[in-house]
Amino acid sequence: xxxxxxxxxxxxxxxxxxxxxxxxxxxxxxxxxxxxxxxxxxxxxxxxxxxxxxxxxxxxxxxxxxxxxxxxxxxxxxxxxxxxxxxxxxxxxxxxxxxxxxxxxxxxxxxxxxxxxxxxxxxxxxxxxxxxxxxxxxxxxxxxxxxxxxxxxxxxxxxxxxxxxxxxxxxxxxxxxxxxxxxxxxxxxxxxxxxxxxxxxxxxxxxxxxxxxxxxxxxxxxxxxxxxx
Ligand code: FPP
Numbered sequence: 001x002x003x004x005x006x007x008x009x010x011x012x013x014x015x016x017x018x019x020x021x022x023x024x025x026x027x028x029x030x031x032x033x034x035x036x037x038x039x040x041x042x043x044x045x046x047x048x049x050x051x052x053x054x055x056x057x058x059x060x061x062x063x064x065x066x067x068x069x070x071x072x073x074x075x076x077x078x079x080x081x082x083x084x085x086x087x088x089x090x091x092x093x094x095x096x097x098x099x100x101x102x103x104x105x106x107x108x109x110x111x112x113x114x115x116x117x118x119x120x121x122x123x124x125x126x127x128x129x130x131x132x133x134x135x136x137x138x139x140x141x142x143x144x145x146x147x148x149x150x151x152x153x154x155x156x157x158x159x160x161x162x163x164x165x166x167x168x169x170x171x172x173x174x175x176x177x178x179x180x181x182x183x184x185x186x187x188x189x190x191x192x193x194x195x196x197x198x199x200x201x202x203x204x205x206x207x208x209x210x211x212x213x214x215x216x217x218x219x220x221x222x223x224x225x226x227x228x229x
Contacts (some may be wrong), residue, residue, distance in 0.1 A: 003173065005019075007197070016057065018196075019060070019061060025198050025201075031079070032205065034080075036206065041114070043117055048087065074106075083115050085100045089119065131156075168188045169208050172193075175192045191208050
């Protein structure tokens with residue numbers, strides 16, 4: 001959800017206004033996921049590198065996350081959304097940690113849409129933590145070194161057991177992954193949009209899905225036509 005800050009700056013407003021508008025833009029996207037056949041949605045709300053921002057922006061963002069979760073969880077729960085948070089939550093303010101635990105608990109048995117919020121998330125940290133877990137499992141004789149396959153490795157990631165994303169959308173014009181789901185995005189179709197996140201609409205999501213269906217996913221293999229020739 002990139003471009004909130006620039007959206008606000010271009011209008012002569014404080015960057016937090018951009019983040020508030022960003023939260024507004026997220027609402028219809030989530031609401032429309034079930035209709036569009038989306039079973040899982042992951043949004044990047046705060047990266048482990050975002051602490052480098054001015055303390056005032058970080059503080060306002062933490063307040064906004066707390067307010068968003070407190071305000072939205074009942075509605076999301078009614079919609080059947082299961083909320084899950086990935087990233088190092090222990091570094092977040094205590095009050096935010098409590099709200100996260102409350103939202104996860106309230107929505108834990110929902111099945112209509114899995115919504116994952118990456119908060120203080122960094123993919124390299126996630127991969128290193130997975131490697132640490134595997135080392136412990138081997139040391140505890142729960143598994144052997146030979147048991148470490150891609151599937152086993154993935155089972156130690158925070159996103160387990162949810163599937164890898166089919167489609168990745170980054171707004172804001174930058175064409176990079178910025179330490180986001182590096183393992184999980186290996187075969188994901190990537191779409192980069194030049195619009196800022198607060199301007200992102202359900203129509204943009206529908207267009208991205210159309211583009212996704214026009215692409216041919218081979219997962220390193222060949223097309224049916226080529227393989228039968
Ligand atoms: C990136 O834009 C966006 C963020 C760091 C915050 C995203 C948060 C929301 C949309 C609020 C929604 C809340 C929840 C809990 C899901 P940027 O600030 O990097 O924009 P810039 O690149 O223009 O500076």
